[in-house]
Amino acid sequence: MAFLEVENLVKEFTVTKKKEGLKGAVSSLFHPEKYKVRAVDNISFNIEQGEIVGFIGPNGAGKSTAVKMMTGILHPTMGSVKINGISPHKNRKAVVGKLGVVFGQRTQLYWDLRLGETFELLKRIYKIDDKMYKDNIKMLDEVLNITEIIDTPVRQLSLGQRMRGDLAAAMLHSPTMLFLDEPTIGLDIEAKHSIRNFIKQINERCGTTVILTTHDLGDVEELCKRLIVINHGKIVEDGPLNSIIERMAPYRYLVVELASPHHNLFHPAAEVVKTETLRVWFKFDKSRIAATELISDLSKTYPIRDVSVKEPDIEDMIMEIYKKPVIF
């Protein structure tokens, strides 16, 4: 039995279409035009204890909806979720006491009060005893410098500091599993760095399982051994980062530096994707043609001074996902 089991999970939202104008408003009042949006479309996967899994995909892909179902906020239209064998939908209280959840776009902190006040409330809600509270604050101070901001009213914190506060609040009761929905959104490099460091540290020190949704490829590259790529509510890829890049973007770039300007470079097995005066980028499928072959072909016809081969990165992979047509 895996730690988190997600099976054939589906979520449909019923949306009422808004019509324009007064006539539209009246007609929607009497004949509301409703349609269904499948935000999450039959996803299944397992996650083992101690993993850090990145959930990526474009805006509106269904990441947040999936997180809300896994954490028991939303009831699935179909399918099931089990955390440690228990369903958060059938037995919410038993499950959520062991979860930490942060939504980057919202906060659970009391906006007008010092950060520590929210911590004190959580201490009571989660029945955290004094010793555990002290130990956790000490740990959170080491990884997030939390005592530096604990007495500041939340509204006076910068976005990065507020996020540190939210992460700390989510960790106070030592959850076994942490869900982070876009925790680095809108942050500067330094803040991002400290949050990535935090995720790494708590995963190593406390063995916390982490599910992370993000747009930030840096987050994924630095943190996640495993990636789940979701688009239009479906899982398109699930596996180690490298092999996904390999599969989604099975090509290389050959960057050719010319000795003198030359137009209309051509090769039947490669595609020119970008040109500068003395530089040309070829994109080629490495299963169709080997780099050495391409280089030798090109150097026969063109005045080449230098070449380099570039691996596709995660950004290229994301581009591939965005390009995929929608199939209904």
Add this chain to the structure above:
Amino acid sequence: MLENVKYYISVALYYFKLSLQKQFEYPAMIISCVFMIPMMYGTGILLLYFMVHNFQPLGGWSFPQLAFLFGIGYLSHGLMMVFSVQNWWIESYVLRGEFDRMLLRPLSVFFQFTVTYINFIGLVDVLVGLTIFLYSCKLINFVWSLHNIITIAFVIIGGVLIRSSIFTIFCSVAFWTKRSESLFLLLNDMLERTTQYPMTIYPYFVQFMLTFIVPIAFISFYPACEILGKDGRIVFPLEMSVYTPIIGIVMFILANMFFNLGLKKYESAGS
């Protein structure tokens, strides 16, 4: 069991503390507090003055009796304003996805929602109600016996429960429809109109509805009938004031059930 009660109380008290602290964070709040106490008495006295001059005996009720009815009703209204005004905002909680965080905590969502806010300004209404109530007690020569004090206390607590449960139930409709504001406005108006005057001025069927369908008549009318020895038109076994706290508790349980039913329909909010 005792441990559990202690736990819930400690959480509730901390929620209360934070929501008060939050309201005191704003200077406007402190200023209004400085002015509030004299203002509260001012309003109460003005209201009374207004009532003395405008209230004619109504449906066989004299002015002191009407003031007594009004006082009981207004006291429970004031306490409802302090402790459960957030029921009015269920619609916006639903639309803005504010139940997300409560669902993530290992506590009943209804409990969290009930204790999540305490409205300091609501005290104005409590003091207005208290002033009118005490004044009317004097006019009707209310006897401050232990029995009467306990009766009044239970009636008021029951009234608060009935009021807030009615709001919970009607505003929870937003879980299904995403809208409950018009229902709320209607209800608020109805509560105001029907708890201030004796039911006997309304047609019998209205009183019947407000007794058996939406038990508003138990908030102030029936207990006042009993204490003042007035005819309440509908006759029940036992003393009338016994029903108010019992119906209050039943309504509170129903409200909890209805709220939880609605919560199953809760869909958070897209971002």
